[in-house]
Amino acid sequence: MTSFLDDFSQLVTIKSPEDLRQRPRYYPLLDSKQSELAEVLAPYHFGEPYPCGLSGCRTPHQNGYLVVTIDGKETNVGGICGRRIFGESFTIKANLQEKRAQLKRQLDILEHVREQKVGLLARIAEQLNRPAGVKWSEATLRNLKEAFGPYIFKVLREKARRGENIVEVTRDATKEERDRHRVANPSARPLQFVTEKVGNLTGLDMLNHDPLRVLTCLKDKLHELDNLDAKKLSPRARKEWVDWAGGIERTFEEVEGVLADALRFYTRENLKIMIGLGSTPQDQMRLAMIQWSNSEMRLIYKV
Numbered sequence: 001m002t003s004f005l006d007d008f009s010q011l012v013t014i015k016s017p018e019d020l021r022q023r024p025r026y027y028p029l030l031d032s033k034q035s036e037l038a039e040v041l042a043p044y045h046f047g048e049p050y051p052c053g054l055s056g057c058r059t060p061h062q063n064g065y066l067v068v069t070i071d072g073k074e075t076n077v078g079g080i081c082g083r084r085i086f087g088e089s090f091t092i093k094a095n096l097q098e099k100r101a102q103l104k105r106q107l108d109i110l111e112h113v114r115e116q117k118v119g120l121l122a123r124i125a126e127q128l129n130r131p132a133g134v135k136w137s138e139a140t141l142r143n144l145k146e147a148f149g150p151y152i153f154k155v156l157r158e159k160a161r162r163g164e165n166i167v168e169v170t171r172d173a174t175k176e177e178r179d180r181h182r183v184a185n186p187s188a189r190p191l192q193f194v195t196e197k198v199g200n201l202t203g204l205d206m207l208n209h210d211p212l213r214v215l216t217c218l219k220d221k222l223h224e225l226d227n228l229d230a231k232k233l234s235p236r237a238r239k240e241w242v243d244w245a246g247g248i249e250r251t252f253e254e255v256e257g258v259l260a261d262a263l264r265f266y267t268r269e270n271l272k273i274m275i276g277l278g279s280t281p282q283d284q285m286r287l288a289m290i291q292w293s294n295s296e297m298r299l300i301y302k303v
């Protein structure tokens with residue numbers, strides 16, 4: 001056996017004890033004393049411990065190796081008993097085969113993504129272009145930013161960042177309120193302002209995400225994967241790619257979540273509540289003109 005990590009010629013995949021038992025040359029019980037190791041074929045990691053195939057051990061191992069002896073018999077052994085019976089060469093071969101199995105798993109994951117590329121790109125395009133999709137949400141957000149102006153938009157964005165959905169307005173206290181306050185708190189300072197809750201914004205978390213960037217990044221990586229030779233990557237870089245592959249579905253879910261939030265965010269009620277973001281009557285009057293059209297799914301101005 002060569003020591004090339006990408007030599008998978010002897011590697012088999014063992015997922016359950018059934019995979020062991022189905023192999024024609026598998027022996028559930030081998031005489032430890034008569035057995036000499038030829039090769040380690042595969043590591044395995046079972047859900048439950050499974051009895052060792054070496055007569056001198058028989059301990060149930062949850063993690064072990066499928067080995068083949070020089071007379072062509074296969075059985076399963078543990079890491080420690082394997083070393084005891086077969087010596088140092090077992091450990092070297094077992095470690096090498098473990099590394100190969102890991103590399104093969106990683107390459108298979110990336111190959112699977114490559115095979116799915118056309119379908120994944122279609123899903124990205126669908127999320128971007130659907131009627132209330134990412135392009136719509138981006139354009140609407142740009143319009144909102146323009147309509148609100150940088151200062152009020154920043155206030156809104158800060159609220160989103162803090163997860164603060166409540167909008168409150170502070171106004172001058174009325175004469176009745178001042179009087180009541182004086183009676184109830186004779187030694188306190190006179191009441192000048194009153195803060196009132198206007199309402200709770202829905203879907204505000206939308207502002208904490210950038211679905212266009214997320215989808216663009218996913219698309220770029222899918223194209224990059226085409227020309228990627230994953231075997232040549234450093235173990236660390238390869239793991240980053242595998243982790244990325246593992247997160248693809250989460251990316252689509254994240255975008256779905258943002259789009260659902262966008263539909264909850266762009267509503268007449270929310271725009272009414274957001275009038276309260278204006279700190280002056282002039283600002284509030286200006287904000288009151290920005291409204292939402294359900295039929296056109298966009299911001300409109302009512303004068």
Ligand SMILES: [Zn+2]
Nearest residue numbers: 052057078081
């Ligand atoms: Zn054992």
